[in-house]
Amino acid sequence: TSGLVYGHCPIRLLGSVWLVYLIKAPLLLLVSNRLPCPRWILSVPYILTLCLAPPLHQTLRLGLTSQPPELCSAMSSCLLFHLPPSLSCLLCHLASLIVSPKPTSDGEQKSKKNFMRLIKYSAPDWLPLGAAFTCLTLALTLEMSIPYYMGRVIDILSNNYQESEFRAAIFFMAVFSITSSFSAGCRGGLFLFSCFRLTRRLRVFLFRALVKQDVAFFETTKTGDILSRLTHDTTLVSRSIAANVNITLRMLVKCIGHYAFMISLSWRLTLLTCITLPLLSFVQSLYNKYHQDLVRKVQDSIAASSDIAKEIVESVKMVQSFAAEDEEVKRYEDSLQKTHHLQTTRDLVRAAYCLAIRVINLFSQVVMLVFGHKLIQSGEISTGEMVSFILYQMESGHNVLSLIHMLSEITHSAGAASKVFQYLDREPQVSISGSLCPYNLLGNFEFKNVTFSYPSRPDIPALQNVSFCLPPGSITALVGASGSGKTTCVALLERFYEPQCGEILLDGRPLADYNHQYLHRKVALVAQDPVLFAGTVKENISYGLRDLSEQQVITAAEQAKAASFIRGMEKGYDTDVGDSGAQLAAGQKQRIALARALARGPKLLILDEASSCLDVQTEDEIQRSVQSIPGLSLLIIAHRLRTVQKADQILVLEGGRVVEHGKHAQLLQEPGAYYKLLQNGD
Numbered sequence: 001t002s003g004l005v006y007g008h009c010p011i012r013l014l015g016s017v018w019l020v021y022l023i024k025a026p027l028l029l030l031v032s033n034r035l036p037c038p039r040w041i042l043s044v045p046y047i048l049t050l051c052l053a054p055p056l057h058q059t060l061r062l063g064l065t066s067q068p069p070e071l072c073s074a075m076s077s078c079l080l081f082h083l084p085p086s087l088s089c090l091l092c093h094l095a096s097l098i099v100s101p102k103p104t105s106d107g108e109q110k111s112k113k114n115f116m117r118l119i120k121y122s123a124p125d126w127l128p129l130g131a132a133f134t135c136l137t138l139a140l141t142l143e144m145s146i147p148y149y150m151g152r153v154i155d156i157l158s159n160n161y162q163e164s165e166f167r168a169a170i171f172f173m174a175v176f177s178i179t180s181s182f183s184a185g186c187r188g189g190l191f192l193f194s195c196f197r198l199t200r201r202l203r204v205f206l207f208r209a210l211v212k213q214d215v216a217f218f219e220t221t222k223t224g225d226i227l228s229r230l231t232h233d234t235t236l237v238s239r240s241i242a243a244n245v246n247i248t249l250r251m252l253v254k255c256i257g258h259y260a261f262m263i264s265l266s267w268r269l270t271l272l273t274c275i276t277l278p279l280l281s282f283v284q285s286l287y288n289k290y291h292q293d294l295v296r297k298v299q300d301s302i303a304a305s306s307d308i309a310k311e312i313v314e315s316v317k318m319v320q321s322f323a324a325e326d327e328e329v330k331r332y333e334d335s336l337q338k339t340h341h342l343q344t345t346r347d348l349v350r351a352a353y354c355l356a357i358r359v360i361n362l363f364s365q366v367v368m369l370v371f372g373h374k375l376i377q378s379g380e381i382s383t384g385e386m387v388s389f390i391l392y393q394m395e396s397g398h399n400v401l402s403l404i405h406m407l408s409e410i411t412h413s414a415g416a417a418s419k420v421f422q423y424l425d426r427e428p429q430v431s432i433s434g435s436l437c438p439y440n441l442l443g444n445f446e447f448k449n450v451t452f453s454y455p456s457r458p459d460i461p462a463l464q465n466v467s468f469c470l471p472p473g474s475i476t477a478l479v480g481a482s483g484s485g486k487t488t489c490v491a492l493l494e495r496f497y498e499p500q501c502g503e504i505l506l507d508g509r510p511l512a513d514y515n516h517q518y519l520h521r522k523v524a525l526v527a528q529d530p531v532l533f534a535g536t537v538k539e540n541i542s543y544g545l546r547d548l549s550e551q552q553v554i555t556a557a558e559q560a561k562a563a564s565f566i567r568g569m570e571k572g573y574d575t576d577v578g579d580s581g582a583q584l585a586a587g588q589k590q591r592i593a594l595a596r597a598l599a600r601g602p603k604l605l606i607l608d609e610a611s612s613c614l615d616v617q618t619e620d621e622i623q624r625s626v627q628s629i630p631g632l633s634l635l636i637i638a639h640r641l642r643t644v645q646k647a648d649q650i651l652v653l654e655g656g657r658v659v660e661h662g663k664h665a666q667l668l669q670e671p672g673a674y675y676k677l678l679q680n681g682d
């Protein structure tokens with residue numbers, strides 16, 4: 001009909017071919033949803049390939065050989081065009097069934113959301129990313145025309161040689177090569193630059209979110225998991241956005257460009273090379289799945305080995321004291337053996353994959369060469385065109401594989417992104433949004449019917465209906481058997497957790513109402529085994545207080561009875577305490593920790609077995625010094641009941657309840673819990 005209507009005008013005929021298929025495509029897409037056919041037949045890529053291949057073929061034919069479009073041939077060649085897409089769609093569908101279960105629409109939505117979120121995080125890098133994409137386009141456009149000029153040079157050399165044509169071809173080849181290499185270098189550098197910046201940004205965001213988490217989060221999450229998200233997952237995520245997208249786009253543009261050149265050289269040969277594509281994509285999908293699994297396992301195994309080594313090195317004194325060196329070496333060796341086994345399997349899988357890919361490629365090249373020879377003999381293509389075709393074909397095979405690999409890498413990275421975002425979005429259970437910072441604080445703390453269970457053991461209450469008051473300037477002692485709930489009271493005062501029932505008040509207002517920084521200046525804790533950071537004595541005392549003067553550091557050290565031993569050290573306040581204060585004695589560490597607490601000018605000082613490593617005389621001196629600070633309340637937890645005898649009130653805890661309270665003398669009048677503790681203790 002078109003022939004009759006358009007009187008065989010090639011351009012109009014071509015227009016009618018496009019029209020037919022452009023009508024066919026949406027109709028097929030519309031109808032396909034309602035057809036009881038297998039899913040792979042009805043997939044969008046399949047229908048599009050089917051509908052776009054004939055008009056594309058006719059366009060190239062007209063463009064390259066000036067042959068008018070043949071509507072009949074377009075129809076008759078349908079079978080030829082149906083075969084490769086049908087085969088590839090079927091095999092891809094089978095591969096996807098084997099390799100991965102169908103993702104839920106929820107999961108897909110989430111991946112898309114994560115991807116968009118990553119794009120947002122990359123927004124500050126729009127300039128280097130934009131420049132990188134420009135370089136990418138330039139490099140690819142120039143790079144893809146090089147094999148074409150190679151073919152031309154061969155043709156010029158083998159047919160009637162013309163100096164000017166030869167020189168022009170060589171000139172363009174050289175200019176294109178140099179410019180494309182330069183652009184490719186800039187592209188790689190700019191993408192890497194953006195990638196590093198994104199990694200750094202993500203790590204800072206993640207770290208900020210992590211340090212704000214409640215203590216319960218750190219108790220229920222493995223340190224290894226947190227570190228792995230902070231280091232490994234953030235890198236993976238930023239690679240997905242910068243490097244993977246870069247490579248994927250590059251491969252995609254190259255694939256399209258190469259196939260366009262190949263079709264323009266010989267559509268028959270191009271079809272021939274497509275025969276192995278489904279097989280290649282099947283092998284690649286299988287490899288992606290197993291290789292990624294193995295890579296993950298190897299990484300986990302390496303992390304586990306490092307954890308073992310770290311644990312042993314950190315507790316080497318204990319290992320030596322139990323003479324368990326050989327067992328520990330064996331444990332480490334076993335874990336290394338496991339890693340080695342996984343690495344070997346990973347390498348074997350890789351070798352098998354390389355072999356399979358080579359065999360398939362070899363097969364494709366042999367078939368192509370045999371068929372290409374026939375085409376040269378029949379004069380359909382020249383030798384130079386055949387060489388150009390081979391060069392394009394060699395690259396395109398590699399590009400298709402990389403494309404499949406990168407698409408799966410992006411999905412894999414989206415998984416890592418969801419892990420990172422899970423931590424980023426986690427709201428701490430203990431809110432730190434309070435804003436109260438009163439200039440005059442009395443320092444009257446009150447526990448009102450507090451009941452609390454740890455999040456990891458929600459069914460077992462650690463405190464039950466506990467009520468007591470810490471009046472300003474008073475000394476309160478918490479005593480009780482191990483596990484009675486003393487440290488839990490401290491943890492609630494420090495707002496590491498939130499009680500499930502009751503409330504803790506400071507001057508009549510809930511602790512949650514107070515500003516986070518303000519509250520932790522007013523409540524200072526010295527634990528039995530205090531943590532010091534690597535750095536000088538001065539840095540440790542003024543930890544978290546940027547505005548602390550040298551004199552304030554010295555005063556705090558004097559109040560903590562630490563000044564004399566600090567002065568005796570080689571560099572005084574500038575002496576390095578070593579990793580975690582390893583170069584100090586336990587008692588010295590406790591006194592520096594006490595100075596650090598006092599330097600904040602607290603209203604309540606909590607001493608949780610804080611002087612357990614000190615001799616009785618130093619302990620008494622410290623107590624006297626601390627008690628002389630005006631307006632400072634003390635909450636003392638001590639197993640040595642001798643230290644709490646002078647307290648204004650002693651609270652006796654048993655099974656998370658306050659069973660007795662009063663002064664030492666009052667409590668001794670009856671043979672109750674305190675009396676028993678005293679009898680059993682020192």
Ligand SMILES: Nc1ncnc2c1ncn2[C@@H]1O[C@H](COP(=O)(O)OP(=O)(O)OP(=O)(O)O)[C@@H](O)[C@H]1O
Nearest residue numbers: 219454456457462481482483484485486487488489
């Ligand atoms: N982080 C935690 N997660 C779960 N349960 C905990 C946690 N810490 C303490 N517990 C439990 O809560 C109860 C009270 O413990 P707590 O540490 O307050 O006792 P304590 O009186 O301070 O003991 P000690 O004198 O030995 O330090 C115990 O049964 C303990 O097992």
